[in-house]
Amino acid sequence: MQNFEMTVAMSVYDGVELHHLQAALGSVLSQSGVDFEVCLVMDGIKREDLRSYLIAQADADSRINLIDFERNRKLPAALNAIVRAMKSDFLVRMDSDDLCVPGRFKVLVDFMRSNPDVDAAGSGSFEFSDGPFDQGLQRRYPQTHEEIVRQFNYNNPFCHPSMIFRKRFFELGLYPLWTLNEDTLLFLNGLAGGARYANIPQPLYAHRYDADVGKRRQNWKRSFTIFLDRLRVIDKCDGGMKARLYAFMLLLGQTLGGPVYPLVRRLMLKRRAL
Incomplete structure (x- = not known):
């Protein structure tokens, strides 16, 4: 072999x-x-x-x-x-x-x-x-x-x-x-x-x-799954309340759509220091 x-x-x-x-x-x-x-x-x-x-x-x-x-x-x-x-x-x-x-x-x-x-x-x-x-x-x-x-x-x-x-x-x-x-x-x-x-x-x-x-992936089931998994990460990494609030904002942005999601996405990209 x-x-x-x-x-x-x-x-x-x-x-x-x-x-x-x-x-x-x-x-x-x-x-x-x-x-x-x-x-x-x-x-x-x-x-x-x-x-x-x-x-x-x-x-x-x-x-x-x-x-x-x-x-x-x-x-x-x-x-x-x-x-x-x-x-x-x-x-x-x-x-x-x-x-x-x-x-x-x-x-x-x-x-x-x-x-x-x-x-x-x-x-x-x-x-x-x-x-x-x-x-x-x-x-x-x-x-x-x-x-x-x-x-x-x-x-x-x-x-x-x-x-x-x-x-x-x-x-x-x-x-x-x-x-x-x-x-x-x-x-x-x-x-x-x-x-x-x-x-x-x-x-x-x-x-x-x-x-x-990207648009097709913006559905409540996927967004809620991502939210729950992010909470697991935050618990492990001691992210605290700030990270939990951010995760909740992202969930709202993805599920509500419209102008909310692009705004939250821009905030997310800033977190990556792009």
Whole structure:
């Protein structure tokens, strides 16, 4: 069995555009300086164009390991399957319609090797829709573990798909399957188990933003779930009344919509020091 320096975790479902997937996988396979595998879950894919493309890519490149789910089991189940199948010490996240900045993998692996106490790390990112990704909005996140814990009281202090994890991180627990907010609870579980976090300031990831998707996610069920999970974080991180009030304001903004949500979102972005 061949071992690699790192594993790229990707999950693809029928909702992705083929040309976005082609660009995403192309940005992965063109990375250099690191010996890596791509564990790619076909999450209940029925579209023939997606299946044909992925199977052809796997046939042409031995680094690609396809895991085929007969039915759509959602992202947390796909990522857990990849964790169980990975043949390396590092797991790097990648969404199926985003882009890797050139040199991303080497920077991530070098950082983790230079910081053996860090269990998981994210990076800065670009947010784009159309046009060159590096002309999009650049997002920065808190860098040190202590800054990350403070920020966690208000919102997630990472761009989740930008992250790299040590394999040992998942000994503390896998992605929870019972929540709409699996990344928050994964980070919280790691924190409770003593994991150390960091963010690299350099933007290494380009996140494709779809305003229509953002609007569809603004529903009371998702908002209330996020609110309850944030209260769990605040309890663990000793965020206090200020953080609880902020979480409640965000819940109101997301559920009421209209001019309230953009106002609260601007306040949230200020918390991230963007």
